[in-house]
Amino acid sequence: MIVKRDKLTFWERLYLPAIIGGFKVTLRHFFNKKVTMQYPEEKWVVPPGYRGAPYLVKDQADRTKCVSCQLCEFVCPPKAIRITPPGPQGSPEVGNVEKAPKEFEINMLRCIFCGFCQEVCPEEAIFLMKDYSLTGTSRGEMIYNKEKLLSLGGVHQDKIQKWKHKAEEAKEQGVAP
Amino acid sequence: MSSPAITETKPSPPTTELMKVKVDGKEIAVPKTTPDPITGKPVATTMIQACALAKVDVPHYCYHPKLPVAGNCRMCLVEFGTPALGPDRKPVTNPDGTVKISKSPRPAIACATPISPGMEIYTNTPGVKQMREGVLEFLLINHPLDCPICDQAGECKLQEYSVDYGQATSRFVEPKVHKPKHVDLGPRIVLDDERCILCTRCIRFTRDIAGDDALGIVNRGSYNTLSAYPGKAFDNNYTLNTVDICPVGALTSKDFRFKMRVWFLKETKSVCTSCATGCNIVIGSREEKVYRYEPRENDAVNACWMCDYGRLNYKWIGSENRLTEVRIGKSTSTWTAALKEISEKLGKAAPGSVAIVASARQTNEELFLLSKLAQKFNALTDSVPRMKEGDKLLLSADRNPNSNGAKLTGISPAQMGANLPKIADRIRSGSIKTLIVFGEDVTKHGIGTDLLGKLETLIVSDILPNPTTELAHYLLPGCAHAEKRGSFTNGKGRVQRFMKAVEPKGEARPEWEFLHELVYQVTGQNGFASIEGLFNQMAREVPAFNGLTWAGLGDTGASVPI
Ligand code: SF4
Ligand code: SF4
Ligand code: SF4
Ligand code: SF4
Ligand code: FES
Numbered sequence: 001m002i003v004k005r006d007k008l009t010f011w012e013r014l015y016l017p018a019i020i021g022g023f024k025v026t027l028r029h030f031f032n033k034k035v036t037m038q039y040p041e042e043k044w045v046v047p048p049g050y051r052g053a054p055y056l057v058k059d060q061a062d063r064t065k066c067v068s069c070q071l072c073e074f075v076c077p078p079k080a081i082r083i084t085p086p087g088p089q090g091s092p093e094v095g096n097v098e099k100a101p102k103e104f105e106i107n108m109l110r111c112i113f114c115g116f117c118q119e120v121c122p123e124e125a126i127f128l129m130k131d132y133s134l135t136g137t138s139r140g141e142m143i144y145n146k147e148k149l150l151s152l153g154g155v156h157q158d159k160i161q162k163w164k165h166k167a168e169e170a171k172e173q174g175v176a177p
Numbered sequence: 178m179s180s181p182a183i184t185e186t187k188p189s190p191p192t193t194e195l196m197k198v199k200v201d202g203k204e205i206a207v208p209k210t211t212p213d214p215i216t217g218k219p220v221a222t223t224m225i226q227a228c229a230l231a232k233v234d235v236p237h238y239c240y241h242p243k244l245p246v247a248g249n250c251r252m253c254l255v256e257f258g259t260p261a262l263g264p265d266r267k268p269v270t271n272p273d274g275t276v277k278i279s280k281s282p283r284p285a286i287a288c289a290t291p292i293s294p295g296m297e298i299y300t301n302t303p304g305v306k307q308m309r310e311g312v313l314e315f316l317l318i319n320h321p322l323d324c325p326i327c328d329q330a331g332e333c334k335l336q337e338y339s340v341d342y343g344q345a346t347s348r349f350v351e352p353k354v355h356k357p358k359h360v361d362l363g364p365r366i367v368l369d370d371e372r373c374i375l376c377t378r379c380i381r382f383t384r385d386i387a388g389d390d391a392l393g394i395v396n397r398g399s400y401n402t403l404s405a406y407p408g409k410a411f412d413n414n415y416t417l418n419t420v421d422i423c424p425v426g427a428l429t430s431k432d433f434r435f436k437m438r439v440w441f442l443k444e445t446k447s448v449c450t451s452c453a454t455g456c457n458i459v460i461g462s463r464e465e466k467v468y469r470y471e472p473r474e475n476d477a478v479n480a481c482w483m484c485d486y487g488r489l490n491y492k493w494i495g496s497e498n499r500l501t502e503v504r505i506g507k508s509t510s511t512w513t514a515a516l517k518e519i520s521e522k523l524g525k526a527a528p529g530s531v532a533i534v535a536s537a538r539q540t541n542e543e544l545f546l547l548s549k550l551a552q553k554f555n556a557l558t559d560s561v562p563r564m565k566e567g568d569k570l571l572l573s574a575d576r577n578p579n580s581n582g583a584k585l586t587g588i589s590p591a592q593m594g595a596n597l598p599k600i601a602d603r604i605r606s607g608s609i610k611t612l613i614v615f616g617e618d619v620t621k622h623g624i625g626t627d628l629l630g631k632l633e634t635l636i637v638s639d640i641l642p643n644p645t646t647e648l649a650h651y652l653l654p655g656c657a658h659a660e661k662r663g664s665f666t667n668g669k670g671r672v673q674r675f676m677k678a679v680e681p682k683g684e685a686r687p688e689w690e691f692l693h694e695l696v697y698q699v700t701g702q703n704g705f706a707s708i709e710g711l712f713n714q715m716a717r718e719v720p721a722f723n724g725l726t727w728a729g730l731g732d733t734g735a736s737v738p739i
């Protein structure tokens with residue numbers, strides 16, 4: 001196909017008007033509020049609902065909320081999660097909850113921040129938080145273990161406290177949990 | 178192809194009269210009677226059996242095809258109708274000539290209601306739907322909904338039926354009745370009473386199948402609690418079957434508890450190797466680790482059950498001690514080098530100077546290949562008998578899974594173990610110079626370390642180290658049954674195949690693979706390099722297996738006369 005080029009008019013062939021027009025735009029921005037952020041010295045504050053890195057949380061009674069149900073491990077599309085269940089002895093430290101993960105690893109190089117783990121979790125134990133820029137000097141360092149995930153995740157104020165409620169109800173009925 | 182008589186899995190049902198019934202509008206002919214699961218006597222066929230024949234699912238908890246009917250859960254409620262009878266006791270017909278059906282005003286439990294001629298069963302009416310919702314609502318009133326920490330989650334009938342037939346939300350606001358949650362029922366079972374739906378399957382199994390009336394229900398109403406007889410441990414050799422048949426997560430296996438979620442387990446059809454019964458099993462494995470065995474239904478062998486002894490005998494597969502290297506003397510070598518040296522040595526061996534001790538835990542195919550080597554050298558061969566106490570249900574006194582295979586392939590004499598003293602004598606006298614040992618520690622069976630020391634060549638293949646493997650001149654690491662394919666011939670002559678669940682450890686290779694190579698190098702006979710071909714070749718050459726094919730064995734095996 002042959003595209004016909006229109007001839008430039010005299011005014012256009014002068015070039016200067018176009019250049020001056022361009023400088024006007026530049027100058028206008030020069031005096032406007034700056035939008036460029038001096039990353040990494042300056043960090044972007046993410047809006048609420050942002051899906052950053054997934055971390056584990058504890059409840060207000062300092063119990064690791066995760067019960068090692070492994071649903072997140074199953075649902076995670078890039079298979080970033082690897083959980084070691086507690087085994088036949090269970091986890092005596094969590095009382096009537098019986099189970100907590102022996103180890104919980106998320107490979108942050110694999111994680112795609114999709115939020116499926118948070119969505120599937122029946123215990124509200126894993127949340128996508130605000131961290132979006134994770135760095136490390138080796139691949140191994142980017143596999144976050146349980147301890148690290150819990151310390152990054154912090155405490156979640158659990159309004160329902162299902163397990164505590166269950167234990168109390170059983171106690172009232174005289175059944176040892 | 179094998180003849181149908183050989184591959185038949187069930188004894189042909191006694192010819193019973195057929196009866197026509199309609200399930201959801203579909204007419205089918207069902208036998209008037211069905212054998213009772215316990216006594217085997219013919220009893221009237223029930224609606225749930227008719228529905229099963231019509232391939233219509235009726236949800237049920239307490240009903241189990243291999244247990245006596247209890248009819249207590251009400252999950253199987255259906256509506257039905259029977260032909261209307263006039264005052265003259267004759268069927269009434271509709272104006273269009275069809276038989277008039279008078280629909281029963283009340284529903285009936287499908288598991289315990291016998292069918293009658295012309296009966297119509299309705300399983301998908303609004304009424305049935307409501308009843309199922311109602312039953313599930315009642316079952317969930319006091320249910321703890323522990324799914325995140327419950328081992329049954331993923332294979333739980335309460336979960337499945339709640340999704341399929343239940344309501345989305347609970348209307349129950351009162352506190353739930355709590356029950357003991359961590360009851361130690363016996364050495365292998367933990368009970369969570371809150372999760373129990375009181376179907377009594379476990380009670381009936383242990384009373385009527387295992388013959389150990391150990392379980393019962395105590396207290397009344399909402400406080401109904403499953404319990405073992407006071408002071409009695411629930412410790413017969415079949416307790417773990419109750420974990421399988423428990424539709425919920427009330428009975429859990431201490432061995433499998435909290436180890437892995439069931440949806441991660443890859444299921445492989447296999448056969449238990451702990452005794453000559455050869456119960457059909459499913460191996461649950463994940464990432465090359467075996468997590469559990471579960472019985473697989475085969476009416477010709479083990480029905481739906483297996484014993485606890487066999488079920489828990491799997492941990493050696495993942496043992497740290499596994500032999501994982503090919504060794505020549507004390508130094509690590511490669512398969513190529515070792516097989517080359519072995520075939521050169523065997524090539525020079527004189528007839529009569531070789532003996533073979535091959536375990537009756539090797540597969541038919543492996544024993545067949547070994548018998549080819551034996552023929553070449555006119556070798557004295559034997560296996561090691563393993564007789565212990567058996568029981569009435571499944572556990573056989575013969576703890577070798579393939580004694581019959583060893584006999585049929587000619588490796589073992591009719592009296593297994595009879596040749597072992599002869600082999601020992603001839604090693605002592607120096608006429609046997611080469612000993613090939615597969616999967617046995619011969620030092621425990623009359624061929625001591627002193628005799629092994631006299632041998633010119635000792636070729637050993639095994640899975641775990643023992644005094645014999647220590648002394649081997651050539652050590653070939655072998656595979657557990659879960660790591661290879663093959664077949665066993667059980668105590669009753671049923672040839673059953675098993676599949677590979679996990680990868681062999683380290684350098685280990687399936688025995689039949691390297692034996693095939695060795696047979697080719699030594700005898701020049703070229704066989705098949707695939708298990709299918711090898712089995713079919715064996716079936717042609719070993720008279721007892723004539724007519725069998727690998728494909729024809731199917732999942733439940735085929736019987737051969739023994
Ligand atoms: S956010 Fe998505 S990718 Fe990341 S761990 Fe959770 S499920 Fe996996
Ligand atoms: S889904 Fe939640 S409770 Fe389950 S393993 Fe993951 S984080 Fe733990
Ligand atoms: S028995 Fe079933 S429904 Fe009940 S807690 Fe266990 S998995 Fe959930
Ligand atoms: S423990 Fe399981 S099998 Fe036994 S009665 Fe309860 S629900 Fe049924
Ligand atoms: S299955 Fe029929 S009542 Fe339980």
